Amino acid sequence: MSTPLKKPRPVIEIRDLVKCFRGEAALSGVSVSIPRGSIVGLLGANGAGKTTLLRHMIGHALPDSGTCLTLGCRAEALTATELARIGMVHQEEQLVEWMTVRQCIAYVRVHYPTWNDALADALRKKFELEPGKRIAALSTGQRQRLMILLAVAFEPELLILDEPAAALDPIARADFLDMLLDMIQTRTRTIIISSHILSDVEKIIDRTLILDRGHVAYNGSFEDLQEAFCKVRLKRLDRPLPEASPFADTLSWKGDANSASGMVALPPEKQIAAVESRLGCSIERTGLSLDELYRCVLDRREEMADEKAE
């Protein structure tokens, strides 16, 4: 495999995107680019702007200012040709209630030249969707599975998933993530997945985009995020440890007589060794889950905002 000399164009390029709803900023100057082939976990609290951002990517929302290029095209001017390369599962589902599952699949199928019947069939069986059942009679979880089927069966280059697994039970969620993994094995695809069930997406993402009240709090590789913070545990058997954290960049800290632990910005090896010999303790370092990393990023922002205010 040879690496191309020229960097391929990002799938999504967003510059200074501002969007207000009734005078309130939902997105305040968001700039983000998403490289081809990445699997992005989009995280943020309710109201952070996740759905608004995703809607801009497919031209469902128009920016007040700034631009969004999707597949190299201004999102508001995407034509049927580009849209046929983008799959989307969103929260405002729009299925035709009187249709049966079979009819619904046939109805959507005609819009996509790349529709893969074998894949659609396999997913329908895996998701246990009866072809003769009316949409109106489907449960919330079944509707969501059908939406997923419709969004992936034409093998889109870009897949945008807004809380796709929210209504799924744990087993269906695992199946769904498995399906996403299968999708990325065979061909280069870009997947953007917003979720508040962080333990799910942690297994498949390679980039993280964290929004905080309309601002980008973090945008980068998931690995870099994993290597930005860590948990340290100090143990000393013979003498008590000092109460305060010995690390300059500490987010949280607690301790008792012989052990202490906390979340810190990953210190260099040398610093760990220096603390070890100074305090005569052993230090164990462990990685953080996405959930904990997410909180670290937001805490850090909070701190910085406080410092500015002072």
Place this chain on the structure above:
Amino acid sequence: MLLDINATSGVPIYRQVLEQLRRGIVSGQLAPGEQLTSVRDLAAELRVNPMTVSKAYSLLELDGLVERRRGIGLFVAGLRERVKEAARRELMQELFRQAASSACQLDMKEEEAVALLREWYRHFSSGRKA
């Protein structure tokens, strides 16, 4: 060689792949000249993103532990003693660090600690020679 990946351990997956392969190569479990599983195959097997495997492989290449044969794939390099030495040191560093720290905290004398390590060393090395 079987890799064991824990996706929720907090350790980046590429690092887990990298460390385990490094260990395999330095220990000789992966012999010089042996071909690494392709990026696609290993990613499918481990159920991870192919880019993750590709990153681990590039770092191994940078280490000089594997070499790329154009159009064929990656092969375990015939290791120069110096490279092997460095990788081996890095692997052992952490284990000795923990052992030394505990020994200090328990007030064990230096000679006693070294003697104990030697005892274990001989325990295993005699088994290897036999």
